[in-house]
Amino acid sequence: MTLVVTLLTRGDCKLCDQAKAVLANVARDHLLVVEELDITTPAGAARATDAGILFPPGVVLDGEPFSYGRLSERKLRRHLTRQAMAREA
Numbered sequence: 001m002t003l004v005v006t007l008l009t010r011g012d013c014k015l016c017d018q019a020k021a022v023l024a025n026v027a028r029d030h031l032l033v034v035e036e037l038d039i040t041t042p043a044g045a046a047r048a049t050d051a052g053i054l055f056p057p058g059v060v061l062d063g064e065p066f067s068y069g070r071l072s073e074r075k076l077r078r079h080l081t082r083q084a085m086a087r088e089a
Helices: 014-027 042-051 073-088
Strands: 003-009 032-038 058-061 064-068
Touching: 003 014, 003 042, 014 032, 014 073, 032 042, 042 058, 064 073
Parallel strands: 003 032
Antiparallel strands: 003 058, 058 064
């Protein structure tokens, strides 16, 4: 099952670059479609507000807020593994 990931970013954001790298690594093992949205645009700001994302990078998984700030690859992998196990049960 493909998971849609919205990554809320901002230009010149080191943590955003780190989040992109984490998502690229995780995408090797999980079916992810990553949509990047600049948080400084009206659409990005609205999405961040709706998701309760206070600052970039923000990660929204299939419409549900997951995290903001430094993205933990370990936390994301655990979450995706639990989701996969729940679907199989």
